[in-house]
Amino acid sequence: MNYNEVISNVQIYGFEDAVKGAKYSYAVDLNKVSSEISKSTIALAASQPGSGHDQFMTGIILQFDLTFSNKAWVEAERYKFLNFITSQSTMHRITKFNLDDVYMPQVDKRIVEIMKEKVAAYNQLQTEIKEKQENGKDVTALTAKLDQMYLELLYSNPAGFRLTAKMSTNYRALKTIYRQRKDHKLPEWRAFCQWVRTLPHSEFITGETAAE
Numbered sequence: 447m448n449y450n451e452v453i454s455n456v457q458i459y460g461f462e463d464a465v466k467g468a469k470y471s472y473a474v475d476l477n478k479v480s481s482e483i484s485k486s487t488i489a490l491a492a493s494q495p496g497s498g499h500d501q502f503m504t505g506i507i508l509q510f511d512l513t514f515s516n517k518a519w520v521e522a523e524r525y526k527f528l529n530f531i532t533s534q535s536t537m538h539r540i541t542k543f544n545l546d547d548v549y550m551p552q553v554d555k556r557i558v559e560i561m562k563e564k565v566a567a568y569n570q571l572q573t574e575i576k577e578k579q580e581n582g583k584d585v586t587a588l589t590a591k592l593d594q595m596y597l598e599l600l601y602s603n604p605a606g607f608r609l610t611a612k613m614s615t616n617y618r619a620l621k622t623i624y625r626q627r628k629d630h631k632l633p634e635w636r637a638f639c640q641w642v643r644t645l646p647h648s649e650f651i652t653g654e655t656a657a658e
Contacts, residue, residue: 514609540603
């Protein structure tokens with residue numbers, strides 16, 4: 447899996463200001479502080495996660511679209527500083543997706559077919575209810591059945607269902623994520639870490655030079 451299958455629309459903010467801010471601790475005249483990356487900047491970035499010495503990296507902000515399976519999203523949600531801006535929703539749109547496109551290739555095709563059958567049955571009943579309402583007929587029982595069918599869809603949907611969310615994080619948070627996920631079993635996490643290595647001065651995050 448390539449990183450462009452999970453990451454898109456990347457925006458990076460505050461890089462130069464954050465690098466400049468890293469020098470404030472020993473500065474007297476802030477007008478003389480530059481945004482040039484120095485040996486001390488590199489040393490601060492290379493400090494151990496949790497030490498606090500790499501705090502300036504929180505000022506390097508990223509926004510991006512991330513496409514993960516439900517399985518990967520559950521794991522992503524543990525990171526406090528990997529923030530959701532907004533996302534697609536199975537709760538609202540499960541019956542509207544093209545199911546041929548939204549599942550990981552590892553999802554059993556039989557399961558996909560079952561989901562297609564359930565979506566088709568739901569949409570058919572929804573149409574039937576609408577027609578009966580237009581003719582002034584009571585649809586109370588059918589509506590209750592429709593609600594139950596929707597719950598069956600939500601709970602039957604496999605972990606390989608992919609959704610896209612707009613996310614926000616920072617270089618310092620990525621430092622932790624990268625170390626924990628670069629060799630993960632899920633291909634999405636490995637692709638995510640592949641993307642991290644393409645970021646400007648990714649060595650701040652990975653601790654790896656280009657040669658490595």
